[in-house]
Amino acid sequence: MSLKLYNSLTRTKEEFKPAKKGRVGIYVCGPTVYGHAHLGHAKSYVSFDVLTRYLRYLGYDVTYVQNITDVGHLTDDADEGEDKIATAAKKEKKHPMALAEFYTRSYFEDMDALNCIRPDISPRASGHIIEQIELVKILLEKGFAYEVNGSVYFDVSKFKDYGKLSGRNIEEMRAGARVKPSPDKRNPVDFALWKKAEPNHIMQWPSPWGPGYPGWHLECSVMAMKYLGKTIDIHGGGLENQFPHHECEIAQSEAANGVPFARYWLHNNMVTVDGQKMGKSLNNFITLKQAFSGSHERLTKSYSPLAVRQLILNSHYRSPLDFSDAALFAAQSGYEKITETVKAVRKRAETTGKDKADEKITEQLEQLREKFEVAMNDDLNTSVALSVVFEMVRLANGLLGGANTTAETFSAVDDLFSKLGGDVLGIIKGEYGNLTNASDIQRYELAISGLVELRNKARREKNFAISDEIRKILGSAGIVLEDKPDGTTWRFR
RNA sequence: GGCGGCGUAGCCAAGUGGCCUAAGGCGACGGUUUGCAAAACCGUUAUUCGGCGGUUCGAAUCCGCCCGCCGCCUCCA
Numbered sequence: 001m002s003l004k005l006y007n008s009l010t011r012t013k014e015e016f017k018p019a020k021k022g023r024v025g026i027y028v029c030g031p032t033v034y035g036h037a038h039l040g041h042a043k044s045y046v047s048f049d050v051l052t053r054y055l056r057y058l059g060y061d062v063t064y065v066q067n068i069t070d071v072g073h074l075t076d077d078a079d080e081g082e083d084k085i086a087t088a089a090k091k092e093k094k095h096p097m098a099l100a101e102f103y104t105r106s107y108f109e110d111m112d113a114l115n116c117i118r119p120d121i122s123p124r125a126s127g128h129i130i131e132q133i134e135l136v137k138i139l140l141e142k143g144f145a146y147e148v149n150g151s152v153y154f155d156v157s158k159f160k161d162y163g164k165l166s167g168r169n170i171e172e173m174r175a176g177a178r179v180k181p182s183p184d185k186r187n188p189v190d191f192a193l194w195k196k197a198e199p200n201h202i203m204q205w206p207s208p209w210g211p212g213y214p215g216w217h218l219e220c221s222v223m224a225m226k227y228l229g230k231t232i233d234i235h236g237g238g239l240e241n242q243f244p245h246h247e248c249e250i251a252q253s254e255a256a257n258g259v260p261f262a263r264y265w266l267h268n269n270m271v272t273v274d275g276q277k278m279g280k281s282l283n284n285f286i287t288l289k290q291a292f293s294g295s296h297e298r299l300t301k302s303y304s305p306l307a308v309r310q311l312i313l314n315s316h317y318r319s320p321l322d323f324s325d326a327a328l329f330a331a332q333s334g335y336e337k338i339t340e341t342v343k344a345v346r347k348r349a350e351t352t353g354k355d356k357a358d359e360k361i362t363e364q365l366e367q368l369r370e371k372f373e374v375a376m377n378d379d380l381n382t383s384v385a386l387s388v389v390f391e392m393v394r395l396a397n398g399l400l401g402g403a404n405t406t407a408e409t410f411s412a413v414d415d416l417f418s419k420l421g422g423d424v425l426g427i428i429k430g431e432y433g434n435l436t437n438a439s440d441i442q443r444y445e446l447a448i449s450g451l452v453e454l455r456n457k458a459r460r461e462k463n464f465a466i467s468d469e470i471r472k473i474l475g476s477a478g479i480v481l482e483d484k485p486d487g488t489t490w491r492f493r
Numbered sequence: 494g495g496c497g498g499c500g501u502a503g504c505c506a507a508g509u510g511g512c513c514u515a516a517g518g519c520g521a522c523g524g525u526u527u528g529c530a531a532a533a534c535c536g537u538u539a540u541u542c543g544g545c546g547g548u549u550c551g552a553a554u555c556c557g558c559c560c561g562c563c564g565c566c567u568c569c570a
Contacts, residue, residue, distance in 0.1 A: 031570070044570035084568075167496070168566080216568090238570035239498095269498085270564060277564075314518070315506060320499075320563070327505050330519035337518085340532075375507090383507050387517035397533055464528060471530075482532055491532095 003058065005234075006318060006379045008242065008265040009165055013379050018233045019263065023061045025228035026052060027262070029220060029237035029245065030122070032069040033103035034088040036287040037110045039308075039323050040238070040271045040278060046309050047268045047317035047380075048236045049116040050425065054376050057424050065227050066119035067220060068107075070100035071126045071203050071213055083213070086203055096203050097126070110288040113305035115426040121227050125219035129205045132214040132222050135256055136193045136207075144255040148184040150196030150210040156189045159251045165265060166243035191248050193218055217248035221261070225253065235262035239269050268317045274298065274324050286323065300325050307332040310427050313382040334390070335427065340491070341393045342417050342428055344400050349410035357412040358405065361395075365416050368392055372420050382425065389421045389428075448479060452488050455481075 003016045018024045028048045031041055045066075052064045070085055089096040108118070125132075136152050139145040144158050156162050163169050192215035197204035204211045224232050230253070237246060246265065253261035270277070273284035286296050294302030311331035315321050368388050375384035396413050399405040421428035451470055458466040471481050478493045 029570075032568090038570085040570045042570085047570095166565085240565065240569060243496095243565070244567090268570075270570080272563075275562080279569095310518095311505080318498095319506090322505085322563095324505085326519085330505060333520090334518050337532095344533095381507075383518095384516070387507075390517055394534085401533060459528080462528075468529075475531095480531060483527070483530080484532085489532095 003054075003377045004379055005264055005266060008267050009262075014264070016264065018060065019231060022059070024055050024063070024234065025232045026055075026062060026064045026234045026236065027220070027224040027228055027232050028064070028066045028119075028235075029241055030067040030069060030119075031107055032084055033100045033107060034084045035103060036289055037107050038278065038285060038287045039273065039291065041107075041110075042114055042288055042308060043271050043312050043317075043321055044238050044268050045111055045116050046114055046312045046426075048266075049114075050313065050317075050382060051234075051236070051266070051380060053117065053424050053426060054380065057419070063121070063228065064117075064119045065121045065123065065224065067223050068100075068104055068122055068124045069216070069219065070097070070104070070124050083201075083203060086201070089202075100124075100126075106289075110292075110305075113288070113292060114309050115306060115429075117426075123223045123227065125214065125223075126203070128219060128222050128226065129214065131226055132218045133194070133205075133207050135218060135222050135252065136214075138256045139193065139252065142255065144251075145193055146186065147209055150212060151184060151192060152194040152209060153185055153190045154193050154248070154251060154255075155186065156191070156251065157187055159255050161254065162189075162247065162251050165247050165250055168243065168247075191215060191217060191244065193252070217245055217252060220245075221249050221253040221256075224249075224261075225257070230257045230259050230261075232262050234264045234266060236266040236268070239267045242267055269320045272320060272322045275322055291328070298325060299328070301329075303328045303332050304335060306427050306429075307335040310335045310338075310386070313386055313425055313427065315383055317380060317382070338389060338393055338421065338428065339432065341396050341400070342414070342421070343432055345396050345410050345414050345417065348400065348405070349407050349414050351407045353407055355406040355408050357408040361399070361405075361409050362412055364395060365392075365412060368395075369416060369420065372424075376424070385420070385425060386427075389417075389425065392417060392420075448474065448490055452481065452490060456488060 004013045005016045006012070007014045026048070028045070031037060048064075048066075052062050055062050071083065083096075085096045085100055089099040092099055094102070111118070136145065139154065140147065140152065143155075145152050145154050194207060194209060194212050194214060196210060197212045201213070204213050224235070235246070235249075242265075250261050272278065273282075273286060276282055276284060278285050284298060286298065288305070288308070290296040291299065291303055291308055292305055294300070307328065308331070311323070311327055312321060314331060368391055371391075372385050372388040375381040375388065392413070396410075396417075399409065399413070417428055418430070422430065451474060455467045455470040458464070458470070474481060474490070479490050480493050482489050482491070
């Protein structure tokens with residue numbers, strides 16, 4: 001039984017074997033930091049986060065590189081528009097680097113909330129200008145590129161394999177081209193490696209071809225090569241980047257190095273909101289910060305970051321995902337169900353003894369783990385993997401209802417919860433706290449437990465009018481009471 | 494116009510030739526439990542997989558046509 005991944009390059013599921021035994025290098029196209037991250041970013045980066053988490057679970061030593069694009073990504077036509085960062089910086093009246101820094105921090109904040117493990121390396125495009133210039137030089141020397149008016153373009157006609165990833169050929173593209181070709185380019189499908197900067201362009205660097213800045217595709221080739229070698233194991237990214245971005249990365253890298261750029265190409269599908277492509281003009285553009293706070297007119301409430309994560313993992317990474325308030329609501333309920341069970345299991349696992357875990361249960365757990373791995377091995381079927389976690393929830397709740405389960409058995413259950421739902425899927429936390437500030441917790445707990453005690457006194461005296469009133473008051477503050485055989489507990493709704 | 498994908502219960506979603514008289518979640522309903530609740534547990538909720546034909550002993554799964562939706566081809570994760 002081994003991991004199979006769908007390779008866009010061959011359009012088939014292939015058994016995954018890294019080039020070096022036991023070690024995996026992954027490069028994923030990161031965000032262009034000119035705005036807050038949105039639901040689309042979440043699907044992409046949660047998907048690749050689960051990939052790296054699962055590879056680590058399988059015992060691989062993974063190096064995960066995900067770039068930050070802070071220069072060179074143009075608006076409009078690939079080679080004619082303005083730099084996205086520069087445009088946003090003008091609007092916000094900030095230095096481009098300040099703007100990039102601001103949104104980089106915002107991005108990490110959101111990804112942390114989604115429980116995405118930080119990449120091992122988060123290289124910035126602007127920090128690799130020298131390397132990018134070097135690559136352009138090599139491509140010029142080898143005759144794959146040409147210089148015109150201080151800009152350098154890649155000559156697509158020189159690279160036979162162009163189109164192999166996206167299944168296109170140059171003739172078709174030329175026929176269907178909607179963009180008017182730049183007069184500098186020999187061929188409309190040629191793309192910019194280095195762009196000449198006008199004097200008022202803030203983001204510019206000296207180069208052998210005069211002051212300028214790198215083309216967008218160049219950074220990924222350079223940084224992947226620098227940190228992972230000339231041939232990387234896995235290259236990931238969004239489906240919309242398959243063409244032209246990834247196609248251009250392949251062309252540049254393979255033309256320069258003469259060896260395959262990436263062995264496995266993985267592409268995640270797109271996100272829609274209420275059935276439509278997410279776009280600023282459609283008023284369905286939802287940032288992660290808006291989803292977490294519920295501050296968007298399409299959302300009826302705020303959603304936990306991990307509920308967003310769970311919704312993403314509820315479907316396959318290669319399927320499109322439609323975000324809607326109803327779907328998020330369902331994910332939130334399911335997420336809370338898992339969370340409450342895990343918390344209860346951990347509480348029962350605290351009282352350690354010398355007993356052994358129930359063998360019948362550990363056998364069941366082992367079967368569940370196997371089912372989970374079979375699902376994940378099949379091109380990361382997180383939907384089925386998640387269903388295994390729910391099966392564990394039902395098993396655990398059954399044990400919680402009974403009286404004879406040992407702490408050791410609960411500990412075994414928690415162990416598997418932590419591995420599968422925690423380490424791999426990232427929807428179960430290592431620790432849960434109702435509030436972040438310790439002294440706040442004490443004060444709230446004191447107040448709430450006082451009211452609970454008062455209510456129980458009323459209940460003992462059969463004064464249910466008073467007891468119901470207290471529960472109602474706490475309920476309106478979002479605190480739910482649960483009367484159980486061993487006492488009353490409370491939790492936040 | 495070119496290329497690709499999708500259509501499974503009220504909603505989300507897995508399954509892609511026989512183990513499917515189709516996982517799992519949400520919602521709804523009934524039961525157990527409870528002073529009443531909440532939570533949990535048990536049960537019910539698609540004889541059917543957009544429609545129509547075909548291939549096959551056998552199809553949600555393969556083929557054809559039709560209908561509907563979406564994406565890429567221009568920046569987007």
